[in-house]
Amino acid sequence: MKTHVKALVVGGGAVGTGIAYHLAKAGWDTMLVERDELTSGSTWHAAGLLPLFNMSYATTHIHKYSVDFYKSLEAETGLNAGFAVVGNLRMAQTQERMDEYMLYSSVAETAGVYHEFLTPAQIKERWPLINTEDLKGALYHPQDGYINPADVTQAMAKGARQHGATIERKVQVNGYRWTGEAWVVSCERMAEKGGRLVPSGEVFEITAEHVVTATGNHAQRTAKLLGIKIPAIPVEHQFIVMDKDPALVEWRKAGNPEHPVIRDADAQSYVREERGGWILGVYEQGAPARFDYAVPDSFRADLFQLDLERIEDQYAAMIARIPSCEESGLKDDFNGPICYTPDGNPLVGPAPGLRNMWLAEGFSFGITAAGGTGYYLAQMMTEGEAEIDMASLDPKRYGDWMTTEYAARKNEESYAHVYILHHPDEEREACRPLRTTPVYDRQKALGAQFGQVNGWERPNYFGPLDAPSNFDHDGRSFRRGDWWPYVEAEARAIREGVGMIDATAFTKHLVRGPGATAFLDQFTCNKLPKVGRINLTYALTSHGTTRTEYTIVRLAEDEYYLVSAGAWTAYDSDFLRKSAEDFMAAGGGYIDIHDVTTQWGVFAVAGPKSRDFLNSLVRDAEPETVLSNKRFPWLSMREIELGMCPVRAIRVAYTGELGWELHHPIEMQAYLFDQLMAAGEDFGLKLVGARAQNWLRQEKSYRAFGNELGRDGTPLEADLPRFIDQSKAFHGKDAMNATGVRGRCVTVLIDGPEDADPWGREVLLVDGQKVGRLTSGGWSVAFGKQIGMGYVAPEYAAVGTKLKLRMLRQEWDAEVVEDSPYDPTNARIRVDG
Structure with a gap:
């Protein structure tokens, strides 16, 4: 048995074998170890469905590759591999579900996933056993279906061996130790004894340059061994196998094709054929999380007791959908653990705080994702980056604030939401509020309707003061929900008067020390600002794509305040610290880094009246001049006093109006908020949420990380040469320049429907052919029409280019406009006073 390998994969389910296959195919010396037999985890009892895509762009690509x-x-x-390509029929009982499928269609089209829309009559004509009386229609994918999980796992395992990989069964990992160059993995041989798996006493070590954990239900044990947090905890999933349906038997005997996988989303269930009968699987309310802390040693390829009462509504709905099955008896049942994460997407990528340790955990659709995960993770490991942006699946999207209790409760919610309508403005309620600012209650009393970002409660918009508790939930829509007029008024207030946004969730780092300047100079692509000034800049990947966006404020010669996206605190912190460690290890000066996110609150004040408004609170010998261009120019920072609160004020506004970010000690936030609100009465101050800010930043063509900016595009492709200093050396520069411009970021104005705006997932067309896609969308109060940002092939990026945008299954006129179509000269931002 080998004791030294390039890559060690821990876990022999479908995901682990898919990773081992692709690493071996890439030429890496790879070993896979499994504590029991291959497929003995959730793989063996999985239903094997292969849904081609979901609302995640990255996950859709993973699923498509797998199929x-x-x-x-x-x-x-x-x-x-036992692949039955029977298709996948997503049925809709309501128009709102059809609206959801039209948004699904947008994602599918941008990712190149073929699909069709069917009417109830077309469904009935093809599959007469299906009752279509209550249906509005369906979305049909003829190219997917279901597969035998054990067969596909064994096929990938054989392929891995053919490419040189070694697979060892009955090997349990008991510890990991990093030497600075490789991982030493402590292992123990397991043995069968009385139907149980027990340690044999044979212990040994495997040295691996890279380790991948794909441990499924055992993710909590893996987390403890590594000393990290992994929010992957199993939830019970039930499905039943029914006896033969005589009508189905006759249907097939007559030479008719097998039914597609039938997804009755409004009944929270799926159905597929199984040897003349049916399988019914459900995603019901109330399914409990299991193994919150560890899987018992006695649990192997075991199941839980079936809870029929929990799924009786879904069972009744199946009989209504396929009446011929009513007399079919119950043949078999399955209730097994399947891992989930708080947002339902897997955790794929580098482990937080560790070198050469990779996670592939939390797969609720592991069979569907196994092949694609192996493909893209192998690219990340062997080439430095994947060809698609995998940031949305990065394990570091959850920080150390996340606890086991949080993960378990959110995973239960995630399971129950598999077939709940997924509005783009969806906000799930479990485990909230959790992370709140000192002014949370004040904002709630003023009508704030909150969203959650990285655990923080952040106002999305401010609704009516007397709004019922379910106002936001009931007002969601795939078109313009009940929230829309409130957001429109907020956006207009900033364009015409003055508004204030709570931006406390921003990620904030303090970087200082003798090596800080040299480090940040090579870490980011723009010039570093002078003391008291700020710059927008980017840290790049080794491929020259955008890894992180920073606003850098220079506090002193060797002291910097870095502000980045609030959703990515742990993600940014991990990359920043590891890069600084590499810099110091190469002989650079000492660098001290602190995550100060929770120490500073932020209010963003913007609008034509913002200077006059803030002047009323400034404490200074000449208060009327403190915020003037002479004393406080655009893109600069000053320490000022607003009443009794010391404020680190930054003259910048993400909305594109005259404005300031007011960074303040978090313990003084309530005081500052009260002072601002009282002074704001004379200026018509309006509280503004994140949705209006998103609309406004698009009018200025301000790119957002995770939307326009990511690891699949360079800053040059984002059309940001003004933020790149080509005269200096910086990480990723050569790769960025060598990549060229494969696509170009543009802003478009759209003559769209009267009742809907783009969500940023729509396809852009010329003569019916896809030439790009939106990455952001919304409504422009300045232009009175829909607006969006996205990427197109370079030949379609010129100002004035006419495009079509597909939305709600119709094509709408769109036109490429100049960058920053609202106030392109920044005259409103620079205005003096």
């Missing part, structure tokens, strides 16, 4: 890859496995390995 295509599985179809090629038999030719390569000689093993039939």
Whole structure:
């Protein structure tokens, strides 16, 4: 048995074997170890469905790759993976569900996933056993279906061996130790004894340069061994197998094709054929999380007791949908653990705080994702980055504030929401409020309707003061929800008067020390600002794509205040610290880094009246001149006093109006808020939420990380050369320049429908052919029409280019406009007073 390998994969389910296959195929010396038998975890009892896509752009690509890859496995390995390409029929009982499917269609089209829309009559004509009386229609994917989980896992395992990988069963990992160059993994051979798996006493070590954990239900044990947090905890999933349906048997006997996988989302269930009968799987309310802290040693390929009462509504709905199955008896049942994460997407990428340790955990659709995860994770490991942006799946999207209790309760919610309508403005309620600012209650009393970002409660908009508790929930829509007029008024207030946004959730780091200046100079692509000034800049990946966006404030010669996106605190902190460690290890000067996110609150004040408003609170010998261009120019920072609160004021506004960010000690936030609100009465101050800010920043073509900026595009492709200093050396520069411009970021104005705005997931067309996609969308109060930002092929990026935007299954006129179409000369931002 080998004791030294390039990569060690821990876990022998579908995900682990998919990773081992692709690493071995990439030429890495790879070993996989499994504590029991291959497929003995959730893989063995999975239903094997292969839904091609969901609302995540990255996950859609992963699923699409898997479906295509599985179809090629038999030719390569000689093993039939058991892929039944029967299609996938997503049915809708309501118009709102059809609206959801139209948004699904946008994501599918941008990712190149084929699909069709069917009417109830077309469904009935193709599959007469399905009752269509209550249906509005369906979204149909003819290219996917279901697969045998054990067969596809064994096929990938054989393929991995053919590419040189080693697979060892009955090997349990008991510890990990990093030497500075490699991982030493403590292992123990396991043995069968009385139907149980027990340690044999044979212990040994495997040295691996890289380790990947794909431990499924055992993720909590893995987290403890690594000393990190992994919010992957299993939830019970039930499905039943029914006896033969005589009508189905006759249907197939007559030479008719197998039914597609039938997804009755409004009934929280799926149905597929199984040897003349049916399988019913459900995603019901009330399914409990299991193994919150560890899987018992006695639990192997085991199941839980079926809870039929929990799924009786779904069972009744199936009989209504396929009446011929009413007399079919129950043949078998399954209730097993399947891992979830708080947002339902897997955790794929580098482990927080560790070197060469990779996570592939939390797969609720592990069979569907196994092949694609192996493909893209192998790219990340062997090439430095994947060809798609994997940031949305990064394990560091949850910080150390996350606890086991939080993960368990949110995972239960995530399970129950599989078939709940997924509005783009969806905000889930479990475990909230959790992280709140000192003014949370004040804002709530003033009508704040909150969203959650990185655990923080952040106002999305301010609704009516007497709004019922379910106002936001009931007002959601795939079109313009009940929130829309409030957001429109907020956006207009900033354009015409003065508004204030709570931006406390911003990520904030203090970087200082003798090596700070040299480090940040090579870490980011723009010139560093002078003391008291700020710059917008980017840290790049080794491929030259955008890893993080920073606003850098220079406090002193060797002291910097870095502000970045609030959703990415742990993600940014990990990258920043590891890069600084590399810099110091290479001989650079000492750098001290502190995450000060929770120490500073932020209020962003913006609008034509913002200077006069703030002047009324400034404490200074000449208060009327403190905020003037002479004393406080654009893109600068000053320490000022507002009443009794010391404020680090930054003259910048993400909304594109005259404005300041007021960074203040978090313990003084309530005091400052009260002073601002009292003074604001004379100026018509309006509280503004994140949705209006998102609309306004698009009028200025301000790119957002996670939307326009990410690891699949360079700053040059984002059309940001003004923030790149080509005269200096910086990380990723050569790769950025060598990549060229494959696509170009543009802003478009759209003549769209009267009752809907783009969400930033729509396809852009020329003569019916896809030439790009939106990454952001909304409404422009300045232009009175829909607005969006996105990427197009370079030949379609010129100002004035006419495009079409597909939304709600119709094509709408769109036109590429100049960058920053609102106030392109920044005259309103620079105005003196």
